[in-house]
Structure formats: structure tokens, C-alpha cells
Amino acid sequence: MTDSDVPATFQNQIEQHKKILYKVCNAYCRDRESREDLAQEITFQLWRSYGKFDGRRCTFSTWMYRIALNIAISFYRSEGVRTRHVIPGEQFLMESVADTERPSDEVRLLYEFIEELDPFSKAFVLLYLDGNTYPEIANIIGLSETNVATKISRLKSRMKQEAGTKNT
Numbered sequence: 386m387t388d389s390d391v392p393a394t395f396q397n398q399i400e401q402h403k404k405i406l407y408k409v410c411n412a413y414c415r416d417r418e419s420r421e422d423l424a425q426e427i428t429f430q431l432w433r434s435y436g437k438f439d440g441r442r443c444t445f446s447t448w449m450y451r452i453a454l455n456i457a458i459s460f461y462r463s464e465g466v467r468t469r470h471v472i473p474g475e476q477f478l479m480e481s482v483a484d485t486e487r488p489s490d491e492v493r494l495l496y497e498f499i500e501e502l503d504p505f506s507k508a509f510v511l512l513y514l515d516g517n518t519y520p521e522i523a524n525i526i527g528l529s530e531t532n533v534a535t536k537i538s539r540l541k542s543r544m545k546q547e548a549g550t551k552n553t
Contacts, residue, residue, distance in 0.1 A: 395431075395435050402445060406424055406428070409457045409511065410427070410457070412507050412510075412511050422460075423456070447521060447524055447525055457504070458508070502540075509522065509540060519534050
């Protein structure tokens with residue numbers, strides 16, 4: 386690949402995996418402006434690091450998740466104190482991935498559960514719900530598969546417990 390091909394290849398990769406960007410931004414930001422700022426910061430950092438990505442150690446999506454989650458956690462910590470407030474659920478999703486229907490009660494409860502999680506736990510839930518395997522999550526997060534399995538099991542138990550108390 387020549388140097389002139391890099392921007393087009395990068396843009397194609399981002400376009401192909403843009404749902405990762407949307408999911409991470411939605412999980413860590415409550416208002417549209419913050420989501421847009423985070424998406425821009427993630428894209429900038431991906432571009433800065435793109436020259437180091439060679440595809441031999443992991444897939445582009447794994448690499449993108451790793452960078453996106455690290456940036457989102459840092460962004461959440463720095464912006465969180467200033468912007469923590471609850472907004473209506475219909476403003477939660479970016480328009481490009483929003484459904485035209487209102488979310489079901491189960492989906493609404495899931496969003497509420499995710500909203501209350503610490504940044505690291507949000508990453509686990511996001512990756513798990515996206516269908517990543519424990520080895521993939523371990524690779525992205527940087528923990529052992531056993532630790533990932535334990536963390537996800539605990540999060541599932543906590544979610545079931547909280548869902549049970551909200552339904553009673």
C-alpha cells in the first residue's frame with residue numbers, strides 16, 4: 386500500500402466499523418455534543434495510531450475497540466463531573482443508529498443498567514453485547530479470559546438482581 390492509499394483505506398475501515406464508534410460514544414456520553422466530541426477524539430486518535438496498525442496481532446475491529454474504549458474512559462472521567470445529568474432516552478442514541486420505534490421495556494432497563502456502571506464495567510457490557518467472545522474481550526481489555534468471564538458473570542447477576550427489584 387502506498388502512502389497515498391492510507392487515507393482512503395483508513396476511511397473505508399472506519400466506515401466499515403462505524404457501529405463500534407456509535408456504541409462506544411452512546412455508552413459513555415449522555416448528550417449529543419459530548420458524543421460528537423468523543424467520536425471526533427476517537428477518530429483523531431485512531432488516525433494518529435493508524436500507521437502502527439499492521440493487522441498481524443489483532444483485527445482492525447479489535448484494535449479500534451481498544452483505542453475507542455481507552456479514549457472513552459479517559460473522556461468520561463474528564464467530562465463526567467461537568468456533564469452528569471439524566472436526559473430522556475430518545476435523546477440517548479445517535480440518529481444514525483437510532484430505531485424509529487420506542488425501545489422495549491427490556492431495552493430501556495438495559496440502558497438504565499449500563500448508565501449506572503463505572504466506565505470499565507461499561508466496556509465489558511458493551512463488548513459482550515456486541516457478541517465478542519471472552520478471548521476477544523480479554524484481548525481488547527487486557528485481562529485474562531478467566532477474569533473476563535468472572536466480571537461478566539458478576540455483571541449478569543447484578544443486572545438480574547436489579548431488574549428483579551425494578552419489576553417488583
